Amino acid sequence: MLTIAVTDGTIRPWEDDEAKHIFWHSSAHLMAEALEALYPGVKFGVGPAVETGFYYDVDLGENQITESDLKKIEDKMIELARTKETFERTEVSKADALKYFKEKGDPYKVELIQDLEDGTITFYKNGCFTDLCRGPHVKHVDDIKAVKLTAIAGAYWKGDQNRQQLTRIYGVTFPKKSMLDEYLVMLEEAKKRDHRKLGKEMELFTFSQRVGLGLPLWLPRGAVMRNVLENFLRKKQTEMGYLPVVTPHIGSKDLYVTSGHYAKYGKDSFQPIHTPQEGEEYMLKPMNCPHHCEIFRSSPRSYRDLPLRFAEFGTVYRYEQSGELHGLTRVRGFTQDDAHLFCRPDQLKEEFCKVIDLILYVFKTLKMTEFSAQISLRHQTDHSKYIGSEENWEKAESAIIEAAASKNLPTVVEYDEAAFYGPKLDFMVKDAIGRKWQLGTIQVDYNLPERFQLEYIDADGSKQRPVxxxxxxxxxxxxxxAVVLEHTAGHLPIWLSPDQVKVLPVSEKYADYAEKVCELLKNSEIRASIDARNETLGKRIREISLLRVPVLVIVGEKEAAEGTVSVRMNGTDQGSKTVDEFIAFFRSIVAEELS
Ligand SMILES: [Zn+2]
Ligand SMILES: [Zn+2]
Known part of the structure; x- marks a missing residue:
């Protein structure tokens, strides 16, 4: 097993996310050392590890760098790593820390230190480079065997547009050369699967500057796919006793003051909308929960009514900085497949299990076979920051742990990761090229029922608060x-494809027969369309391949005479079938996909 020795004395397996984080953070320091050697006088902002790799924000002064300089920096990093330097930790007072960076002439570090509370500060030194840092680091810099600097971008100091613009250099490192090679192959593959590229080729969605940043426009084909996804979940949820609700896209500011969201996020979200006359204030809905709480409150509830499961495909709006926006994965307006389950404490575990079942059903149907789950619990000893009774928390935490165990989920338990209002379970899915995506969250909440004073009448006539x-x-x-597109490289399962079947007459002569076939398919609720353009069959097939239509039905003289179709599915010839045979064949494939 590949392990990393850490300055805190631990030996950690590379597979551990924390080990990678330390490794990449150490690599940021190594890159800083290389930059200082190559560009004397360079000043440093922050240099954290990111999900894969690291970056450092630097002020290069007069020296501007471009992509072509990255190789030189990479080489220097490897050269420095080979000197087998180590990371040395020292403790300094705040005054000494300030003095060091003032003398060095690094205003960013001075500002960072000034923001720190008084007390001991730690420095880490590798080679000639000393950084303000909490650590820990890899023990031996020589563990860094392979380096790739991946990108340069601009970044404002402290993310503030009014401050200095720094140069952000991104990179990734590995303890083995072969691992970097594999990573680069994966990156190439990821580029091909980029959902922004696929979205364009498959004509699913677009963006318009005039509409606004981070506000996707779903094209007809995308909207069909979206409806199919929604209906897929809606059907299952109806079977599971969910009740549909619909709520508006805005809510009064009071609603979010009551829920606590305004105090917590108000400053960083879209600002209130003011009515022209009555002086009312409304917020764009950042989450659906408060609206659903009010639906719970709309009528007296008895213990016999519970659980109540309110489901809504609710569109919400959250402000994200323009630099953070990315395709469909980071947007400013999006639709949650949301639901809020209100239950008695004794129903919590069972409800939790059912939600896990639902999520596993979604993953299975989408062929997301590799996943793990993280259970986020309270801090092990200090419970001061959590709201809700000790008894309820214990019940909820053990309910989640037991529910996950009963479903044989591969889980990790993280302490001190729960929200202040309740424990949660998050799913991480590994896609076809090994990238991890967080999908699917189940969260217990004691806070909103409290804030909205939600109640039900229990069997003994007492008023109780639902969970x-x-x-x-x-x-x-x-x-x-986005995840489904990147996972499947656009080759969606047939049930989810916006265009399931394309009917292609080999020439215009057979357009009438093709039209007839297409009608029959549509009447059988198959999403079929025809491409009878006066182009060669080869050209039409090439163009359709960009849309990734899974099934092609080709008709010519023989088919028209015999009342058959020639079927090609995902590039494989399926032979000739009568139209009825084809419909039965098609249905059996879709049924199998959804089973
Ligand atoms: Zn550091
Ligand atoms: Zn919610």
Whole structure:
């Protein structure tokens, strides 16, 4: 097993996310050392590890660098790593830390230190480079065997547009050369699967500057796919006793003051909309939960009514900085496949199990076979920051743990990761090229029922507070679509394809027969369309391949005479079938996909 020795004395397996984080953070320091050697006088902002790799924000002064300089920096990093330097930790006072960076002439580090609370500060030194840092680091810099600097971007100091623009250099490193090679192959593959590229080729969605940043426009084919996804979940949810609700896209500011969201996020979200006359204030809906709480409150509830499961494909709006926006994965308006389950404490575990079943059903149908789950619990000893009774928390935490165990989920338990209002379970899915995506969240909440004073009448006539579960198997339709596209490289399962069948007459002569076949398919609820353009069959097939239509039905003289069709599915010839045979064949494939 590949392991990494860490300055805190631990030896950690590379597979551990924390080990990778330390490794990449150390690599940021190594890159800083290389930059200082190559560009004397360079000043440093922050250099954290990211999900895969690291970056450092630097002020290069007069020296501007371009992609062509990256190789030189990579070479320097490897050269420095080979000197077998180590990371040395020292403790300094705040005054000494300030003095060091003032003398060095690094205003960004000075500002960072000034923002720190008084007390001991740690420095880490590798080679000639000393950084303000909490650590820990890899023990031996020589563990870094392979380096690839991947991108350069601009980044404002502290993310503030009014401050200095720094140069952000992204990179990734590995303890083995072969691992970097594999990673680069994966990156190439990821480029081909980029959902933004596929979205364009498959004519699913677009963006318009005039509409606004981060606000996707779903094209007809995309909208069909979206409807299919929604109906897929809706059907299952109806079977599972969910009740549909619909709520508006805005809500009064008071609603979010009551829920606590305004105090927590108000400053960083879209600002209130003011009515022209009455002086009312409305917020764009950042989440659906408060609306659903009010639906719970709309009528007296008895213990016999519970659980109540309110489901809505609710569109919400959240402000994201323009630099953070990315295709469908980071947007400013998106639709959650949301539901809120209101239950009695004794129903929590069973409800939780059912939600897990639903999420696993979604994953299975979408062929997302590799996944893991993280259970986020309270801090092990310090419970001061959590709301809700000790008894309820214990019940909820053990309910989640037992539910996950009873479903044989591969789980990790993380302490101190729960929200202040309840524990949760998150699913991470590994896609076809090994990337991990967070999908599917189940969250227990004691806070909103309290804030909205939700009650039900218990068997003994007493008023009780329900427990609330938030859950979204897809997360959002937008994000889920992106993940499905990247996972399948656009080769969607047939049930989900916006165009399931394309009917192609070999020449215009057979257009009438093709039209007839297409009608029969449509009457059988198959999403079929015809391409009878006066182009060669080869050319039409090439163009359709960009749309990734899974099934082609080709008709010519023989087929027209015999009342048959010639079927090609995902590039494989399926032979000649009568139209009825084809419909039966098609249905059996879709049924199998959905089974
Ligand atoms: Zn550091
Ligand atoms: Zn919610």
């Amino acid at each position: 609330m579960i938030h859950r979204a198997p897809f997360g959002s339709i937008e994000r889920f679509t």
